[in-house]
Amino acid sequence: MTHWRKLGKIFDPTQYRLPAGCSEFAQSPQALVFDDFVRIYFSTRSRDAHGGEYLSHIAFVDMRKDFREVIAVSRHTVIELGKTGCFDEHGIFPMNVLRHGDLIYGYTSGVNRRMSVPVDSSIGLAISRDGGFTFQRLGDGPVLSASLREPCLIADPFVQVHHDMFHMWYIFGAGWKRLAAGTPLERIYRIGHAVSSDGIHWLKEEGKKVIPARLGADECQALPTTTSIAGRQHMFFCYRQAHDFRDNRDRGYRIGHAHSDDLVVWTRDDEQIRFDRSENDWDSEMQCYPHVFELDGRIYMLYNGNEFGRHGFGLAILDGMEDTIQDQHH
Numbered sequence: 001m002t003h004w005r006k007l008g009k010i011f012d013p014t015q016y017r018l019p020a021g022c023s024e025f026a027q028s029p030q031a032l033v034f035d036d037f038v039r040i041y042f043s044t045r046s047r048d049a050h051g052g053e054y055l056s057h058i059a060f061v062d063m064r065k066d067f068r069e070v071i072a073v074s075r076h077t078v079i080e081l082g083k084t085g086c087f088d089e090h091g092i093f094p095m096n097v098l099r100h101g102d103l104i105y106g107y108t109s110g111v112n113r114r115m116s117v118p119v120d121s122s123i124g125l126a127i128s129r130d131g132g133f134t135f136q137r138l139g140d141g142p143v144l145s146a147s148l149r150e151p152c153l154i155a156d157p158f159v160q161v162h163h164d165m166f167h168m169w170y171i172f173g174a175g176w177k178r179l180a181a182g183t184p185l186e187r188i189y190r191i192g193h194a195v196s197s198d199g200i201h202w203l204k205e206e207g208k209k210v211i212p213a214r215l216g217a218d219e220c221q222a223l224p225t226t227t228s229i230a231g232r233q234h235m236f237f238c239y240r241q242a243h244d245f246r247d248n249r250d251r252g253y254r255i256g257h258a259h260s261d262d263l264v265v266w267t268r269d270d271e272q273i274r275f276d277r278s279e280n281d282w283d284s285e286m287q288c289y290p291h292v293f294e295l296d297g298r299i300y301m302l303y304n305g306n307e308f309g310r311h312g313f314g315l316a317i318l319d320g321m322e323d324t325i326q327d328q329h330h
Contacts, residue, residue: 004275004301004316009282011061012312013044016073019059021046027056027309028094028223028289029302032104032132037062037071038295039132040302041078041106042313043093055081056091056111060132065295067315079106079126079135087112087122087142094223094289096157097132098199104128105199106135107157107168110142117176117185121155122146123168125200143200144170149207151175153189156223159199166196167263169210169224169235177218179243186243191221193263211237211258212268218242221256225292227299229318233260234273236301238288249277253288255303275316282306283314 013026026042039062045054058078062071079095082088088110096107108124122142126135145154153173160167171189178185190209194202213219224237235258241251257273258266278284283305290303299318305311 002273003319004273005319006276006278006283007067007315007317009305009312009314010063010067011040011042011070013042014311016061016070017075018044018073019057019075019077022057022059022077024310025308026061026312027304028291029304029313030094030096030291031293031295031300031302032097032099033293033295037064038067040313041095041097042309043091043095045091048090053113054091056093057081058092058095058106058108058135074133076134078128078133079108079137082110082112082124082137083140085112086110086140087120087145088124089113090119094156095126095135096159098159098161100161100199102129104132104135105159107143107159109155109157117187120146121153123154123157123170138200144168144194144202144204146172147204147206150192150204153187155189158223158225160226161199162263164197166199166202168194168196168202169226170194171222171224172207177242179218183243187220188218188242189220189222191224191237210266211235211256213239214256214268214270215239215241222253223289223291225290227292227294229299233263234258234292235260235266236273236290236292238290238303240288247285249285252286253308255287255290273318282311289313 022044025045030041032039041060091111098105106126122145150172156171174188176185194204196202221239238253240253245251255275258268260266285306301316
């Protein structure tokens with residue numbers, strides 16, 4: 001068993017000036033490592049002036065590599081919301097960043113409101129040519145969206161390149177259910193996989209649920225992230241019950257784990273990578289939206305806690321793996 005050692009909450013958005021109109025929430029933190037600092041993109045929120053509902057925007061914080069000092073917080077959102085009627089008109093949550101040559105690709109999870117259900121989502125692509133300060137869409141439409149056996153809620157992209165092939169892990173919706181009388185409709189979704197030769201045109205493993213469920217057929221899995229440790233691919237994600245999860249710590253999000261030797265078949269083994277729940281801290285009720293990355297020979301995890309990241313994100317380090325990771329680079 002390998003243990004994640006928590007380093008505490010490292011960023012609280014309520015303590016900093018955010019882009020105009022945004023307050024609270026630093027959801028789904030995603031790291032981009034530079035020579036002498038780490039840029040962490042996150043989703044924050046403003047209120048729609050017309051209806052008062054939330055709109056999700058992408059901002060970033062730059063931190064020293066020891067994660068003890070904030071260098072700067074972006075005063076602007078890095079990408080504008082989509083045009084009227086487009087897939088990302090009402091928010092982007094989250095955005096996964098990937099260096100590709102001299103460019104930075106940003107895979108966006110765009111949100112648009114619906115009448116019968118609260119939202120739907122698709123995945124877009126935007127590119128930065130200025131070092132990650134701003135991103136411009138390739139087009140107004142998505143690069144991955146609903147299809148025959150994945151009818152809704154295409155979101156949460158994580159992209160890596162393996163042997164010149166782009167691999168994307170994402171979530172797709174099976175549909176919406178009212179799971180108990182008098183309760184709201186709840187979305188049901190699982191992790192899927194797609195491949196691409198150029199990062200733009202994608203081929204799905206249509207309708208295939210990559211990670212087995214542990215909580216029954218309606219288990220919801222979100223925000224996959226993968227990394228290589230000792231020659232094996234490891235995936236981290238969060239999962240929860242389909243209903244009664246918002247204020248019930250026994251049904252809320254927790255961190256899951258699976259491993260693979262071929263990127264196709266994944267073995268789930270949550271217990272092998274232990275991630276303890278705090279008793280009375282900022283992540284005592286919920287642990288969600290993990291992002292795993294390597295920095296100077298160590299594996300770190302950014303993640304959100306209670307209230308889906310309303311008050312920021314924390315950091316954990318994978319104990320006992322430093323020597324193994326360093327050996328891979330020699």
